[in-house]
Amino acid sequence: MKGKYRLLLFVLFFLLSAKNAFANVGTPLMWAGMLHLVVGNALIGIIEGALISKIFKVKKRRSISIMILANYISMVAGSFIVGFTGHFFSNFLTIYWIHFFLIISFVTVFLLTVLFEWPFCYWILRVDAVARKQSFRASVYAQILSYALLIPFYFLASGTSLLWNVKIQRDLSFVGTNPWVYFINDNGKSVNRVQLSGKANEKVVDINVNSEYARLFPKKAESGEWDLWLKDRKEGEKDYQVKVFDGFSKEIAQLTRWDGEIIEEQQDSWFNFGVVDYREPDKRQWKARTGFWAIEGLHAENEKEGKKFYIALETPFVQWYMRNVTILPGDQVVFQMGDQIVLLDLESHKMGLVTKGRGPLVSFDE
DSSP states (O other): OHHHHHHHHHHHHHHHHTTOOOSOOHHHHHHHHHIIIIIIIIHHHHHHHHHHHHHOOOOOHHHHHHHHHHHHHHHHHHHHHHHHHHHHHHOOOOTTTTTHHHHHHHHHHHHHHHHHHHHHHHHTTTTTTTTTGHHHHHHHHHHHHHHHHHHHHHHHHHHHHHHHOOOOOOTTTTTTOOOOOEETTTTTTTTEETTTTTTOEEEEOOOOOSTTEEEEEEEEEETSSEEEEEEEOOTTEEEEEEEEEEEESSSOEEEEEEEEEEESOOSSSSSSOOOOOOOOOGGEEEEEOOSSSSSOOEEETTTTTEEEEEEEEEEESSSEOOEEEEEEEEEEEEEEEOOOOOEETTTOOOEEEEEEEEEEEEEEEO
16 A cells, blocks of 8 residues: 555645646646546545445455446546536636535535445445445445545645635726726627726627637727737637727737737737736836636736735636736736636735626727
């Protein structure tokens, strides 16, 4: 058993050390899922089988073999259920319900695992007519033990800072300015606009986007004004750009990189077009950016005052990718999180939902 404990310690060390190693190698949660699939199920099956053998006095080898099989089969079934329910609930899941959703998801998965592995426990105990009645209790004991290991394992690999680092405020009373936010409607059929306060949501023009990666961005016209463009992609084809309408804005804020360097055009990237900054140059103490993976989330930093702020959400049940940062006067940030457009105050850490949608672009023009 010493070798198995060494393996578990190695996995925990890997998850801790890999927390900031993103790039093109995936995320700790992805690696945790693969480790769970390849070796974790066998290890958990051994532990569960040994527990059942000890409590109910049945053959250890038989108990372990059956529980290893049960864990591999239940993980495949569980992955399908989690994926399906996550996609289904994503249509109406928002920051206001995320805590409740994660609690319900965990309880549901635990109960389903108990029920799914119950027949395997019955298979183990059916050699004894009396002990056969205890198969459900055996499944409960096994899952309590295995989840006691899986919870810290997946918690270390997940990104949950969004759940603790923001103060959710439904009424958006902390809004400092009230510009228009242009965005792709959550059904992908129109470009809408809404005031930052969440009021006056209205359709601007009909469109038909092909993918979840579609984004709005401004492009300077020969007249000196800015037109509104859409960047999208078709499966199996290259990304493409199409003009949505002329005269989106007479004046656009400066585009910057994370280090504050000013850039002339939107970066050619489907997940990040650069940071749009509406603040005066001498009032840009806070910097903010989003990352590629969900666990990279949104990073903000105020070097002058030594402040840092980070939020992300990547769990086995839901992952929210963060995109399209616009920094407004007063150090407030508008950005996409999952399929929501949210407002975050960098000083107070208050956050509220502006609307459901994608690819937000802010304009102070009437």
